[in-house]
Amino acid sequence: MEQILRPIYQERASQPNTLGVILVEKREKVSQITDTFDSVLLILAKDANQSVFTKHYTFDDKKAAMHTVTEKQLRKWLLLGTNRKVVDWIFYGRIMFDRNDFVHDLKTELKDFPFYGRKVKMGIEFAKLIRRYLEGKVFFEQKNYMDAYNHIVESLHHLARLAVFENGMHPEVTVWSQVKVMEPSIYKLYEELLSSDESIYKRLELLFLASEFMIHSRTKDGSRHILEVMRQKEHWNIQELHEQEELRNYSVDLEVFIEFLVERGHIHIERVQTKSDKIFHRYYKVEQDEVTDS
Template sequence: MEQVLRPIYQERASQPNTLGVILVEKHEEKSNVTDTFDTVLLIIVKEADTPVFTKHYLYEDNKVALHTVTEKLLRKWLLIGSNKKVVDWIFFGKILFDRNEFLHKLKIELQEFPFNGRKIKTGIQFSKLIRRYLEGKEYFDKGSYLDAYNHVVDSLHHLGRLSIIDSGLYPEVTVWGQVKKIEPAIYKLYEELVTSHEPIEKRLELLFLASEFLIHSRTQDGARHIIEVMKKKEAWTIQELHDHSELVNYSVDLEVFVEYLVDKGFILIEPVIAKSEMIFHRHYKVNVDALL
């Protein structure tokens, strides 16, 4: 297949804007790492008008997908974990073109997972965990057990990814294989949730109790990144937090996360008088007495 696709990727490799080309082939019939395609060509470019551009090809009975992605979008995917298959493509795909060892350096970067990258990714994963846990608890209290179950499964996935990140590794697509080795206690919780014959209400009740302890024990690390950002000035409006270049990746989970940290005493509310003396703006600042 590489020989067949050579004219396609060589044309792009000759362009100075192209940083690297990766070939990923499906080796197992039921594997979905290539999104049902037989072959995937991933082309990383420095910049483009469209951050991701996709073409599909057909060769005899083989389906081929070509994705052209900007470096900026690729790094965003890697940071927030929104396109998990890309990690496997980078680690296990065949490098066909590598300008100035861009892909080689990227793989080393992912393997070593720099501390600052871990810190940001921990904060993002923790904020997602908080949202899913709180929403799941709300459904549970209302008696909507199937909706609660769905949220608990997601929250356990985020807990699992946090344990992998804490160990200095990068979460792969098959995250539970990693969690089983790194954090057996979380793996056991997940296993009990999905395989236990206990009534769903009982399973959820036990999981919420266990998750509460695990979340509490990780709050300090999970809050480290946002607290370090907020220490750079005295007080923040919520919009200023949304607009910050490092916090923008928290997206829709940011406000729930901030409220959680207010509740836990890491962030304090500073009322600032508005136009009406009866209404105050709600500003946020770090509680310096909360040691991180």
């Protein structure tokens, strides 16, 4: 199959804008890693008019996909974890072309996983966990058990990914296989939710109690990034927080996360007078001793 695809990737490799070419081949009969394709070509480009450009090919009874991705888009996927397959592709794919060791250095960077990058990813994942957990708890209290179940499953997925980050690794598509080895207590919770003979009420009750404990024990590390960013200024309004370059990555989860940290006493409210005697601007601040050392 490589010989058939060679003219395609060699053409891309000859272009000065191409940083690397990775070939990923299907490992199982039905492979989620390759989206059911027999082969995937990942073309990494310095820049392009489109951040992602895809082509499909067919030959004999085989099919292949080619994805051309800019370095900026790749970095975004790796930071936000919105395309987990790309981590597998980089780790397990075959390097067919590598300009100035770009792919080799990228793999080394992912393996080493610098603490700063891990800290940002943990913050983003923790914020997602908080939103799902809090929304699920509201559904549970309203006795909307199926909606609560959906949210607690999602929160456990975020907890699982967070645990993988804590262990200095990147979540793969088969994240529960990783968690089963790294954090068996989290895996056990997931298993209990799915296979327990208890009523859905009892299962959810147990999961929310256990999740509360696990969230509490991870708040220090999960909030480290946002608190360090907020220490850069004396106080912030909410729009400034949304526009701060690093905090933009928290997206729709930012405000829920901030309120969670306000309730936990890590972020403090500062009231600033408006033109009205009865209404105040709500500013947010972090005391110096609220930020843990890196």
